[in-house]
Amino acid sequence: MSVLPSELLDNICHHLQNSDLLHLSLTNSRFYYVAQRRLYRHLTVDHSNLVCVFTLARNPAIARNVRSFSIRIAHVNTLFKSFYRVLATALSNMSELTSLQVTAHQAASWVMRTTDDSTYSRLRRFASSFHLDDNLAHFLSKTDALQELEIDSLHDPLASVAELRMGALPCLSQFTGSSQVAQHIVPGRPIEHIHLNSGDLTEDVAESLAQSAAPIVVLAAATSSHSVSLIKTLTRCMEHLVHLRIVTTYNFSDAPDTVSTLDYQLALFLSHFSTDVFLEHCRRPDVASGFAKLRNLGPPLGLLQEKFP
Secondary structure, eight states: OTTSOHHHHHHHHHTSOHHHHHHHTTTOHHHHHHHHHHHTSEEEEOTTOTHHHHHHHHOHHHHTTOSEEEEEOOTTOOOOHHHHHHHHHHHHHOTTOSEEEEEOOGGGGGGGOOOTTOOOTTOOEEEESOOSOHHHHHHHTTOTTOOEEEOOTTOOTTSOOOOOOTTOOTTOOEEEEEHHHHHHHSTTSOOOEEEEEESOOOHHHHHHHTTOSSOOOEEEEEEOSOHHHHHHHHHHHOTTOSEEEEEEOOOGGGOOSOOHHHHHHHHHHHTTSOHHHHHHHHTSHHHHHHHHTSTTOOHHHHHHHHHOO
């Protein structure tokens, strides 16, 4: 076994269960390090295995083996502040991460303020329930390779939003979060996919998001605005959209009898999509029934009735 290359041993360990890897690591020093790399490569932590965090904090060499790390601390869990200090140390040690997910109470966001010499040059995906405060901004300033970002899932409309350093997140292409934080993150960065999971998509927000350094091709959001006016804005400033999903709370039952403006703006918006793409979308029953509820749609409704009698 001593003459076998490390790559071959890694491949053998790849097919073993964790329990087998644990036993293998006890055979000799060489197998210990090979098995260790596999045992700690992908970690999911909750209240049942918090002891793992202490191991990562005490052993930087082990922590550098971690590629994906996910920790979820329920709000009902009462943990001592000393544990969060250990977690902060563990996060600082995991410098080779490619994926990180941290779900905890906002008051614990200070764990993201890692040591000044810690970097995350390989991190591609980061998801967290934390708001964009100074602690999170400090962490994101060290993730220049980040491509997917999800934050602020529990949005507090009264919370202030911290500014990122100039040039931060130069590779970011996907953002999920509140409309408030999106206006700080999207402009000037090459973001193509946007999912607003809270907040209101207004015309002003749409104008702000359109300042992305790359064409926006996917947008999902909720709005309380008049959809016709919003669609007009999206048609003008996001002409490269290929997937749009908007949930509206606007009351269409109050729409006027004459809806020529609706007819024109909807037709104008649909003209940016190929017929095949539009018809494929309209095959969904919820989409077709939604159109059918609108009165006097004219050509768009006629197209639906012709293709889907």
